[in-house]
């Protein structure tokens with residue numbers, strides 16, 4: 001299922017933060033949003049996940065406008081992992097993941113066998129099986145992040161939106177989360193939209209990169225077409241050299257210095 | 261092994277719930293049995309089951325039973341109301357008293373009782389209207405592209421102190437009428453009768469049923485607005501609905517018991533310490549703990565300094581605060 005954003009404008013009060021954003025992410029694609037701090041990435045994610053109302057413009061899932069869809073129906077098609085999350089001190093990993101089934105539950109009904117199997121599957125996929133009885137607050141940052149990802153997986157949606165899924169994780173957990181995202185994308189055909197700060201990771205794991213600056217998308221395309229020295233100079237204000245990573249079959253960059 | 265663990269956890273919670281139900285039933289017997297005339301449990305049961313014409317049966321049916329039921333209902337309403345507010349605001353300090361719902365109900369009741377005493381029978385209606393108006397006003401103040409929990413609480417505290425000033429002003433202008441309403445200000449149940457019970461039953465039961473139907477949503481709301489939206493909950497609408505239910509419950513209670521503080525704040529916490537924060541267990545448990553606490557405190561209020569009766573609010577605060585601090589210290593991780 002593809003997600004299309006059409007001429008989207010979003011403001012906080014009278015401060016316009018997103019200006020005329022249009023793009024489309026195709027079914028089965030991994031699209032990564034990059035951009036400097038404050039460029040509007042989180043705002044875009046929030047608008048796409050209906051947490052913020054746009055001042056104008058539309059968002060489509062397939063060919064349906066999201067503001068004309070029932071919020072539960074959207075939740076069955078699109079799962080979101082926001083940056084800021086909250087969990088009570090006595091919620092176990094298993095319970096947390098089972099909340100992912102909420103959009104599929106009928107009014108007043110409990111989890112059925114199928115729901116439980118899906119929860120098991122999500123725990124398995126994220127390698128959280130051994131930790132399922134633990135309280136979510138007692139986990140390490142990386143383990144907790146994987147528990148939340150398991151919750152979004154349990155939603156069984158075709159599209160997943162992740163805001164900075166790797167922040168606060170050490171390098172091995174970062175790799176693990178991104179490998180998991182790619183694995184899910186390849187095995188289940190999930191459409192993924194995420195925000196990353198690490199440009200090397202963005203280049204390695206994305207089919208498409210969207211570069212944001214000052215509330216606009218300034219360019220988008222395949223990583224090798226988008227990430228170049230000009231972009232790094234203009235948008236990220238660094239001088240960097242770009243190399244070819246033969247092993248992972250992608251490009252990588254080594255920053256030299258910032259441009260004062 | 262794993263699923264066994266889960267089962268044990270569930271059985272544990274269900275047994276705690278069962279204990280609460282028993283305690284609350286026992287508190288009914290204690291409350292009905294104690295007072296100027298002591299009545300044994302056996303006699304109470306036979307009087308309740310087969311209406312007799314004895315004096316004790318008269319006392320039970322005309323005085324103690326309505327009062328005990330009123331105490332139980334107000335306790336349940338206030339505790340549920342507080343529990344809901346703490347959930348939707350994700351703030352442990354939220355309670356009908358602190359966010360201004362009670363003072364709205366209180367001010368309207370005072371206005372009716374003092375300024376229009378001939379319409380005293382409209383006091384409960386005034387209380388609901390007051391609670392609802394206060395809620396709307398708080399929402400209006402807090403609204404700015406949606407109403408986040410923090411803004412609602414801040415607006416609530418402001419509205420609460422504004423309404424409190426209104427309460428005090430009325431009492432200053434009508435000092436002669438103050439003595440009659442002191443019980444109302446601290447919360448008291450003296451002279452409650454069947455009439456009171458029948459007035460609040462519809463509101464209380466409507467509130468309780470609605471809470472039990474949608475308690476599951478509170479668990480999801482606790483995950484944060486964005487996660488809840490992602491899981492298909494209309495956060496603003498759900499929060500508003502819960503707040504309306506909680507002001508309905510608080511209004512019902514205030515119209516009978518007055519500004520009984522503390523129950524709405526502390527009983528939910530107490531219950532949570534025993535049964536955890538899963539609202540599917542917390543809500544049913546709160547119904548019984550709220551009832552238990554107020555029924556017992558009211559019994560103490562009637563009997564401790566007999567024949568003088570002190571307002572139940574005083575007992576509540578005097579016993580509740582130390583007990584709550586004790587619980588907090590014992591459960592260090594809370």
Ligand SMILES: Nc1ncnc2c1ncn2[C@@H]1O[C@H](COP(=O)(O)OP(=O)(O)OP(=O)(O)O)[C@@H](O)[C@H]1O
Pocket residue numbers: 012015017035036037038039040041042043044
């Ligand atoms: N609640 C808010 N009210 C007003 N302005 C806001 C609000 N949230 C964000 N902004 C502003 O909107 C702009 C975009 O913010 P946003 O959080 O989308 O940036 P970002 O690209 O996610 O940045 P980062 O890389 O630091 O996460 C910034 O200028 C920010 O100051």
Ligand SMILES: [Mg+2]
Pocket residue numbers: 041042043
């Ligand atoms: Mg951000």
